[in-house]
Amino acid sequence: MRSAMTRVSMRNIVAHKLRLALTILAVVLGTAFIAGSLMFTNMLDRTFSSAVSSQFDGVDAVAGPGENMAALPNEVVDELRDAPGVDKLNIEGSATVVAATTEGDPIQTGQGGSTATIYYPADESVGQAAEIVDGRAPDAVGEAVLNQNAAGKYGISLDQQLTIVDQAGRQTYTVVGFYNDEVAQSASLAFQISPESFREFYTDGATVPRVSLSAAEGIAPQQLVDDLRAAHPELKIDTGEVLAEEATKQVRDALSFVSYFLIAFGLVGLLVGTFLIANTFSMIVAQRTKEFALLRALGASKSQITRSVSVEAFIVGLLGSVLGVIAGAGLVAIIKAVMGANDMPLPDGGLGLSAQAVGVPIVVGVVVTLLSAWAPARKAGQVQPVEAMRSSESASPQPLRARTIAGVVIIAVAAVAAATGVSWEEGTTANRAILVGTAAVGVIAGVFLAGPAFSLPVVPPLGRLIGAPFGAMGRLASTNTRRNPRRTSATAFALMLGIALVTVIGMLGASMKQSVADLTKNEITAEYVLTGPDTGAFPVPADLPGRLPGVEGVGEVVSYSEVPIAVNDEFGYQFGPYGASPVFSGDPAELLSLEMVDGTSKLEGDTVIAPEAWAKERGWSVGDTVTISAPGISPETVEATLGGIFAESNVIKAPAVGLDTAMKLVPSSTVKINMVGVNGDGTADAGQLRANLEAEVKPDIIVQVRSTDEMSGQVMGMIDQMLFILYALLSLAVIIAILGIVNTLTLSVIERRQEIGMLRAVGSKRGQVRTMIILESVQMAIFGALFGILMGLGLGWAFLTVLADQGLKNIDIPWTLVGVMLAGSIVVGILAALWPAQRAAKTPPLDAISD
Template sequence: MAANNTMRKVSLRNIMAHKLRLALTLLAVVLGTSFIAGSFMFTNSLSSTFDAAVSNAFSDVDAAVNGDSLNEEIRTQLAQDSEIANVNAESTQTVVVANKDAEAFQTRGGSASLNPYYPAEEMVGKPAEIVEGAAPQGTGEVIVNDSAAEKFGINVGDEIIVVHPDHRESVTVSGLFKPSVEQGEALLLEMDAPAFIELYGNPEQLVVSAAEGVSPEELVDHINVTYPTLSAESGEKVAKQISDAISSALKFVNYFLIAFGLIALLVGTFIIANTFSMIVAQRTKEFALLRALGASRGQITRSVVFEAAIIGVIGSAVGVVAGIGLVAIIKAVLNGQGMPMGSSLGLSTSAVVVPIVLGTVVTVISAWAPARRAGAVKPVEAMRTTEQAAGSPLKVRTIIGVLLLAVGAGLAVACTLMDGSTGRLASLVGVGALAVIVGFFLASPALSLGIVPGLGRVIGAPFGAVGKLASTNSRRNPRRTATTAFALTLGVALVTAIGMLGATMKSSVADTLESNITADYILSGPTSGNFPTPAQTAQVAADTPGVTEVLQLSIASATVDGASSMDYGPELQKSYVVDNNPSSMISFDMAEGSADFDEGFLATTDFAAAHGWKVGQSYPLAVDGQPVGEIELKGIFAPNRIVENMVIASPQIPAGIQTVYMVGVNGTGDDLRENLENSVKDLVVVQVMSSEDFAGEAAAMINQMLAILYGLLALAVIIAILGIVNTLTLGVIERRQEIGMLRAVGTQRRQIRTMITLEAVGIAIFGALSGVIIGLGLGWAFIDILGGVGLDTVTVPWDLIVIMLLGSGLVGIVAALWPSHRAAKTPPLEAIAA
């Protein structure tokens, strides 16, 4: 016991005696764990913000009532019920709001919505407070929330345009109000409740308050018993259900962020392991002396593991604090964008405990192999005056690594040649990718021996003897060189693979959209959000000078033989509907039958095969879940990006249930586009696009997605850069005597800085080059098996690859700044004496 206590004291004193080593090792742990802690806190904060909003919205609601038809008769019966005080229609209409000149107000991260207004004495829940003007009357007046009115310069008495998917109104602002729940940059309008229902129909839900002396539970029971067509639940229960649904939806965000946190921690793992390996090598004499004084192998090993555990706990705890700072920064940015997230930082037991435990475990695992090597040090090593040997032979690990590389690459190639479900093949490629990465890690020291010195000679050629010396140094410890480079390899491989996927998606989307859309112009509503193209778009386009042909592509709740174009569950089956012969607007590659049809339906080859459909045969058609007869299959076409699975001719589908997706236009005249833009200006939300414009918007959305992924992967690359800094700095400490000797024989400080910088550049380029090769191979395999979902031609992002290779050289230079400066300041006589 006494010996163990002594070793612990030695470990603690050693940690405190080498503060630079401690800081460098802590940094890798902090970066990985901070992202994981921040992920938990961010989603907790999001969840608490939504919970607060939901709780406020239902805080004074005694019961929420649902039913198949909440018509005026039902509402009147409830209003006259002696156990009910007030009844409110609960309905929100997403709209676009513009000034009288049809210039839309841009709400950025917010939204624009229209709701029914009730005076305070009739309101269920917290009433809105009118701060200026008067309550709205009839369908021609609305009130606007005060914060949005100030932002957009809306005043009482102004005329504004409200665009709904089904119609458009010009209304007057009768007043400004302060909502009971603030919603950031949202633009909120309220219209007199009877007028609102007159324009937008029966509400989706009713909220009611209990009469005096009636509890919410009694009210719920009373409604359920008295009105068998209705279903009532307490406001508290509804709030909980909504909060639970939001929490469930946010789990994906949490998993997504944690995945990148784990990538960062994985990259950090190699740096931690590398750091401990170097520290163990530097402390060989120290361990040998301890062995000579009676310390056992187990005690030495446990002492290093003990140090790792302390560093893991401290680094992880600092990572949690850094995570809090990360969340605070994100919230400040979102607040600046008009998306307030409340005051909660999202601290929870899991957000603190999980990162600390995970960071500590990873640090201890990373230090285990170096700790065992420390325990294996012989007492005689205390008499060595030269640097310890580079380590055990590389033969066994290289053979294992090459075998894993071959297995992983073979599995990835085999998947591209196999038939099977995309999900299963993608999983197998993922297994192959893991084998390639692990195999490369094991084989990379041997590979670095043949590549890094050569790179060093090329890079160092302009620098003469200093360049040759840097090249020689880079091969002295291949394990260290390879492990340092591997952190960057992993980050670059991920960026390359994702960049390749993004480039292929953009190329594929552009090619298919431009080839599938044969219409001169496409008219559509906003491509983001949940706002369809206005219903009157097709008629407005048809009345435009120069237009010769118009095709409306809509979406409706319709099924053929129980199948639909888009199936989101039993209650959400949607199909494409066309109102005219689509072949002049959309290019169909027909396998059988004809695309010239004005009744019946078309289906893609795989969809028809899956359902056993044959051209010329008829199948049952249902609209809104109700059978309406049979419909004939007119043709089968190859899948395209405009129409998924199938499309139905509109004569069989009532116009009232169709939601316009896009409108295709053919016409004549050089001013056709200008005429169309003028015609749809009053519709506010409609955009006029060519097929190239349409493809460009799709590419822009892909770019946004890639920007998020690159931003998250940047953390892994930053950690890799810090790993190079770490290795170089520890290398400078280890080679202090050697650097002192170089200074003593006349090497200038500038030459020492150049030598260290060239070593760093060589390591960085080796890591980046390896990452690019691995990323290209895995990216090709994944994209090839995704060919069935539209990714047909592999596109290599050469510009991104060139930027990364050039950037890796810059990474090496930046990473070497501090270590090279430290090396150059080495006092020659002191270093030689040490």
């Protein structure tokens, strides 16, 4: 009997090709994103790991500054060059620059960048030398070679002169050659200049960043490293292999966030797909009640029926998951093509195929499909032989009490968890967020269970309202959605979940933008702020603050930097192993709105000002002495006085030090000026002051003059870019939801074949049947959108309230987005119903009735 049931399962799969295709599609959509995520991160890992490891090919040792050293002195470099066992020595260093034509027009690299590194010919190079494919190598100060693909992209020709700007000043490069580098992106300008040029332009003349060395013949890399360490214990010396492994690990750690991020959205897609799969199997089992009853009457046991449905689920899950892996590879290929078309080409790292990227989605897809089908499979096994005599599945009762009670209880518990997370002010942000996240899962599960009961008071009145202009067909559509609330709720649930996620992300984005607007309006008081590209990501020239006081109409000038110094051995901001503290030249109160609780904001002499919470936690008072140090750079320290304590600030969250004090400990090369604030002296109006400032900074090329409104506008643009990526990923969940509606409606049409045939037999036209199916779809889509928006608004408010300590204090609801989603749900309902409605309209009346 077991083999007979297996044959029945296989024949069932083959006999219902449309049903099979719809079910497999649900699995494909659920697994494709996970497969694509794993493949994409594999591809990035291989690409960047290859790029990193190639930098160290042929490098036997690398020597850099040790503790309390900022760079390698020239005399140490000479000693290393002459050390026993050393064959060649190369200076290593890189400078981030901005390139422009000699007319002062910057070369816009978009998502790329511009860097200057050092060129060595093949006979002098430690490791692999760049291959000059046109022109010649740079041999004079100011000459450079450029990656050929970027030269072609930006129309740069041989012997062309370019203006090159960095934070220390500006130089002129003459491009004398082009080289080929498979790793260099065409969107990025990768200049290589002679060691003499690099020393003159990008070092202080007395030191270099680090050096790479190759061992003489017969000397092992580790032996060379050991000998050099013994001779220079003050330096940090490692083999090239060790540094390559460390750099590769850093790349992988950085990419792990991308991986987690993408997989999180893959799981969202899989979650929506899971409900779609479960819904599909539930409907299929319901449609096959008579078939299962006949099998039971012929002697099949409950376990055999359950096994039969589970076998079908396994086959569907396996086929869908394999196709999902193929679709994931297609997603990666599309991403590479899109990035290439938008000036962000990825080097050829394949499609990222690996055993993990193929195996994990298949296992997850099969397991999820089996779990989704388990409840319907058990239900199929419980079908009694007598049910074969019933006319249709609809005759069987569908009690909602138990699942409704369970759903309401879960929602209530989730609401308590969310309320606890929101009101628990003493708790950490992480713990409060975990509570709200748990509440979110509970709300989703509760709404899934209680959804059919929730739909009864909402969907029928909504259906009557929407269907009123369509007469009898409108009323019939309303009756159909009320008749089977389980199907109505299950159809709407996937869309509900997708819209809830979009609403949460929309609230996050709107609140971030509002917070940025409030920050710039309420915190920045300077009339104009001067920054480099990307709001301080590229520092402004170091000499700019000193030049601005000479500009007509300029009064106070204040610069804000982040410098690697510590106050009482604590960095203000810690980024992994690196740390920095805020440093100001001038009075910070002329740039920012500071409410002084005690003392003064002026950083005169060796003075420090601190936030109230920071000072209170450490027991500081105005007049106390603190120690300023530069860990890892200088062994010296400076004793400073706490001159003022200020109330909470969204810009300065750590003790701030004066620039003159910081310069006693660190070289000027470590001072990166993020922004410069300028106030007028009253002799020029705002428009004239701006014009004067723009004229002054025009030769700098990179410096932009902005008002506070313009600053917030740029940051908002960056937020919009981030949200665009999130919405693009979330759109997959919405697409799955739309296909879920198509799937459910199509199965519904199959299930109601007799009913639709009867309508056609009594005179209903094809257009009327189409209208009825479309109205049913629109009702369910609007129901899903309404509940999704309510869920999203509630969960979004809870999450943002918990994140208030992270700067998101003003919760903003994106009403425009809410309106668009409501209107879009109508469009979704119509589009999703087109094919099922057309299929229903073509139902032959007599054949349907005879079935």
